[in-house]
Amino acid sequence: MRSTEIKPEMDGERVIIAGWVHEVRDLGGLVFIVIRDRDGFIQITLPKKTVNLEMFKKAKKISRESVIKVEGIVKREDKAPNGFEIIPDIFEILSESHSPLPLEVTEKVPADLETRLDNRFMDLRRPKVSSIFRIKSQISKSIRDFLSNRGFIEVHTPKIVSTATEGGTELFPISYFEREAFLNQSPQLYKQILMSAGLEKVFEIGPIFRAEEHNTTRHLNEATSVDIEMSFVDHEGVMEILEEMVKKVYGNVIEKCEKQLKTLEIELEVPKTPFKRITYTEAIKILENKIPWGEDLDLQALKTIGNEIGGFYFITEWPTKIKPFYVMPFEDDRICKSFDLMYGYIEIASGAQREHRYEKLLENIKRRNLYPESFEFYLKAFRYGIPPHAGWGLGLERLIMAMLGLSNIREAMLFPRDRTRLVP
Ligand code: AMO
Numbered sequence: 001m002r003s004t005e006i007k008p009e010m011d012g013e014r015v016i017i018a019g020w021v022h023e024v025r026d027l028g029g030l031v032f033i034v035i036r037d038r039d040g041f042i043q044i045t046l047p048k049k050t051v052n053l054e055m056f057k058k059a060k061k062i063s064r065e066s067v068i069k070v071e072g073i074v075k076r077e078d079k080a081p082n083g084f085e086i087i088p089d090i091f092e093i094l095s096e097s098h099s100p101l102p103l104e105v106t107e108k109v110p111a112d113l114e115t116r117l118d119n120r121f122m123d124l125r126r127p128k129v130s131s132i133f134r135i136k137s138q139i140s141k142s143i144r145d146f147l148s149n150r151g152f153i154e155v156h157t158p159k160i161v162s163t164a165t166e167g168g169t170e171l172f173p174i175s176y177f178e179r180e181a182f183l184n185q186s187p188q189l190y191k192q193i194l195m196s197a198g199l200e201k202v203f204e205i206g207p208i209f210r211a212e213e214h215n216t217t218r219h220l221n222e223a224t225s226v227d228i229e230m231s232f233v234d235h236e237g238v239m240e241i242l243e244e245m246v247k248k249v250y251g252n253v254i255e256k257c258e259k260q261l262k263t264l265e266i267e268l269e270v271p272k273t274p275f276k277r278i279t280y281t282e283a284i285k286i287l288e289n290k291i292p293w294g295e296d297l298d299l300q301a302l303k304t305i306g307n308e309i310g311g312f313y314f315i316t317e318w319p320t321k322i323k324p325f326y327v328m329p330f331e332d333d334r335i336c337k338s339f340d341l342m343y344g345y346i347e348i349a350s351g352a353q354r355e356h357r358y359e360k361l362l363e364n365i366k367r368r369n370l371y372p373e374s375f376e377f378y379l380k381a382f383r384y385g386i387p388p389h390a391g392w393g394l395g396l397e398r399l400i401m402a403m404l405g406l407s408n409i410r411e412a413m414l415f416p417r418d419r420t421r422l423v424p
Contacts, residue, residue: 003040008083065097131260142252157190183209191229196381229391276313306345343402351392
């Protein structure tokens with residue numbers, strides 16, 4: 001049985017439980033063991049006088065974090081953590097833990113992030129850490145449900161590719177038989193091709209790979225991206241989907257992850273939609289024109305803007321030249337139909353209406369000194385009828401960072417990959 005399935009009202013009933021030895025308290029003639037499973041804690045109590053002596057000795061010697069299986073009788077006990085304890089008559093060691101432990105599982109001793117990540121299997125045994133991933137699982141499920149209910153089909157695009165989408169310097173090259181290939185930075189080109197294919201509304205939740213040199217608290221070299229692409233809409237249509245999705249995800253997490261939020265000591269509120277929208281030009285004004293029009297917003301600039309606005313907001317109408325070749329410009333082609341969804345200073349998502357006019361797209365590729373030949377497989381899909389379309393990509397770990405107030409994105413990844421980390 002799971003720890004959460006046993007209640008004090010089951011007094012006198014026989015149960016079997018299994019889990020890790022979280023704590024052992026040896027009072028001489030009385031041994032208390034706290035067993036931890038995925039859902040919680042259970043105390044088992046072994047009074048020397050009444051239990052089998054062999055078993056008593058075995059329990060007394062058990063090392064912390066060993067995995068044990070216990071069969072015994074539930075006894076109502078107001079002083080025990082959940083109002084009951086278990087008096088065992090069978091005590092089986094399934095796997096004995098070595099000691100000393102590489103990391104403390106009890107929250108008593110803080111450890112630095114590097115040590116925690118080096119011993120992630122152990123770190124994840126801490127309820128505060130595993131709660132993050134229970135919430136992450138709920139978020140993925142909510143996103144799938146939300147998008148599926150809106151008629152999106154889930155797709156899986158290749159992760160081994162031949163061209164860059166977001167810029168050449170951030171690519172990881174790999175050897176692909178006799179050729180060079182790359183790990184994909186974004187499903188961008190493929191999700192757009194699927195608009196030519198007539199799928200109309202697609203989404204993907206999958207890994208993206210970015211060879212970012214800089215080691216920051218917001219960047220990973222392998223992250224999870226939630227991507228959508230939709231036909232016959234403009235950027236505003238997909239911004240509405242994005243904000244409604246974020247709102248729904250918050251609502252679902254509040255409803256379904258009450259226990260995990262409590263463990264993390266977080267009180268969440270559903271953000272109100274529509275989110276605020278400011279244009280890039282307005283953002284520059286907040287910065288009192290410290291950044292010249294046309295330049296990208298750096299961290300300091302985003303912090304100033306984030307402090308001024310707070311919560312979720314969109315930055316729209318970006319200068320065309322600092323956004324990728326596939327975005328659609330406005331009539332005044334200095335600005336484009338591109339947007340970023342921000343939370344404070346963190347960029348959560350970015351998207352745009354796309355350039356679907358073949359000639360213009362070709363021109364954009366050339367203007368950015370990219371090779372049209374490398375994009376032929378993509379460009380081809382624009383020559384035989386493609387609807388106007390728009391979409392966005394959202395960093396799942398960034399959303400979790402924002403939602404749970406995590407100070408480092410690595411906390412939101414089970415096994416993060418960064419500039420120096422390739423194991424575990
Ligand atoms: P962009 O490059 O802005 O856009 O990426 C989309 C979102 O993905 C997340 N993200 C990252 N998260 C963690 N570590 C990283 N290194 C990292 N890089 C990106 C961010 C970001 O907002 N093709 C477009 C999307 C589109 O237009 O549909 C794209 O990839 O949250």
